[in-house]
Amino acid sequence: MKLEMEVLNLDGSVTKDSDVSRCIEYVQAGKIVIIKKYLQNAGLMNEITNYVFRCISSLFGNEAEQKIQSDGLEKIHNHLTPEQVKALYHEVRKELKNKMPAVTASMFREFGVNEEFFVHDASIIRLMLPYAEQKKYEHNTELGKLTLHGPHHDFYQNVPLNAINTWIALGKVQKENSMFIYPDCWGQRIPQGKDEAVRNDQYLGDPIEFAMEEGDALIFHSNHMHASRLNSTDETRVVLTNRITLGKPFYPYENKPHKYFSSNGFKPIADYEGIFSKSGFIGTQQPVVSKLRTKVLKLKSKWVGDTLSSDMPPVDDRSRADQGFLAEGEFSQLQEGQVRPLNKGTCITRLNGELVKFGRYCPHQGADLALGYMEDGQIVCPHHGAKFDVKTGEANCDGLRQLIAKG
Ligand code: FES
Ligand SMILES: [Fe+2]
8 A cells, every 4th residue: 555644743844754664653752643545545435434424314314414425524514413413423433343443453554563453442433513513512522522622641531551543534624623732742741630631721832733634544642632623614523533552551540441452353454345334343352451350450449549550651740930920021022922921810912013912711611821822813722722813802713702802
């Protein structure tokens, strides 16, 4: 298979490479890799999208299916309500769970991983509706899958520390509906706040942004700090995800192991003709963690408690000491586009040479905008990427409250 990679480096630069045997090496070094048109090259694009359309038609009838076929999955919100999208998410999951481990195993073999590795059994379709639609769900419904998951390490949810994530686009992914990955946090363990995400005042550095075409596969290390991006576009973002571990899964919290399959149980994908047209599991089920072991660990945790592995990366509780309030006498030092807190409730920046003040907390979920950055006259929230005009307070999408403009 001839594949092209786009490598997003930690310094924000992008390089191209066609030697996919280097993919794992890049990912282990914290780089983010996009395999261009992976699904088309693997001969799976039509199979998977047809499967999704079959699910739509079985749940909502032929007419809805045809309308979505003709407008594209990105416009699904024009034809289904958020609750219907949620039903679709559950329906699609049923067979994905049976098929994607084989697809994922095949992909990593394509990258030249020949020794045994382990594939997570929980493959998911993530449908992120435009924000005004998405916010109709109850807060925290299927975090990161249907609603926004704030900046987090996957190990907050007991994802193995040696897991590598796959994130495959079933439709176009735009910068404004993709994901944030925070390169400055690579190699650090940032403390957890509420809702399985960092605290609102946590400094994370500037995120890497990216866009993808349908069929592209994004590969990144699960230890990366990352967040769902608030979808400010008028398109639904549809991706499929899965993950593997190189070597046996290594859990931060031992007592809640997830289910992984040995790569030895899967043949090359080409050997499974029409896999999405058949029902049932593809491959040989070889769970790594036996039911007995899971029971023993659960029992043990009752007595010993839930312990965090001592092999976790070091804690870095980044303070905002270098983000102190800007005193009036220091205004002249403020550079164009630089953002500083002026006091507890106000930020200040310089826009086209002029000083502009605005409210400090994001109207979405209250992240500290003093830790955000300026782009085209707008402050970008560091947590889910909503943007607000600093002069008028206007948000960049429907459904968001305005930011307080302070002149
Ligand atoms: S807190 Fe979510 S975009 Fe600001
Ligand atoms: Fe995640």
